[in-house]
Amino acid sequence: MDIVYSDKFIEALKAAKSVVVSTGAGVSAESGVPTFRGEEGLWKKFRAEELATFEAFNANPELVWEWYQFRRDIIGKIKPNPGHYAIAEMPGLFDEFHLITQNIDNLHRIAGLEDFVELHGNINRNKCVDCGEMNYEKEFADFPPKCKCGGRLRPDVVWFGEMLPPGAIEKAFTVSRACDLLFTVGTSGIVQPAASLPPAAKQHGAFVVEVNIEATELTFICDEHIRAKSGEAFPVIVKKIKELKGI
Ligand code: OAD
């Protein structure tokens, strides 16, 4: 695909020292992970608002676990797409680079990024409700599963009404405020506090680029809009950055 770059965007790509990429469900859509909202949204078929809460887990842990095991199965079978791989090359292109994701699907890690902020947890990780210990077990002797301490295990993801993982949101805001170029990619910009990261970057002088197949709640604060699939746009953007930097 061809991207038409504004002069300001080219300048920002050349000059940027500190870059943030903030991703949502749309980056994984081309890998076959359903997004939450929109026509094909997961939540139309499964009433996730009713399942993704601690109250639901208390009331019916077996059902909540079944739903997560079902999603784990889907996610376990899929692979990163060219968007994930292109983003994974970006730490090598700038002095400072941070990825912040709302996704729990692990695809950025499989694509090669090691150090990034997972705002909403990780579906492959479990946490004990009582002692807080984490593990990555996939098969469980008891169902719903238990921790060594006898406490109940839960998926280590953020549910409605819960706080984000300690440290994650602070780090996300710190790096967003400090960056000079931020990409907001494949997110509807509806869910807080993640949706406040691009405006925070903008307020602190960053150039903000949206990569999304359609307009979102964040479109109006963005300086540049790339209306394309992230799996098609990012390989082209990364190639352009390399070209501009002579890499
Ligand atoms: P949404 O499902 O709300 O939004 C997905 C966005 O991706 C939409 O704006 C689509 O237009 C866009 N999109 C779809 N396919 C795309 C593609 N191939 N390339 C680029 N963009 C594409 O997902 P999120 O904004 O990530 O939280 O949802 C945020 C949070 O809502 C989730 O992390 C989840 C949910 O509550 C928790 O589970 C805590």
Ligand code: ZN
């Ligand atoms: Zn425990």
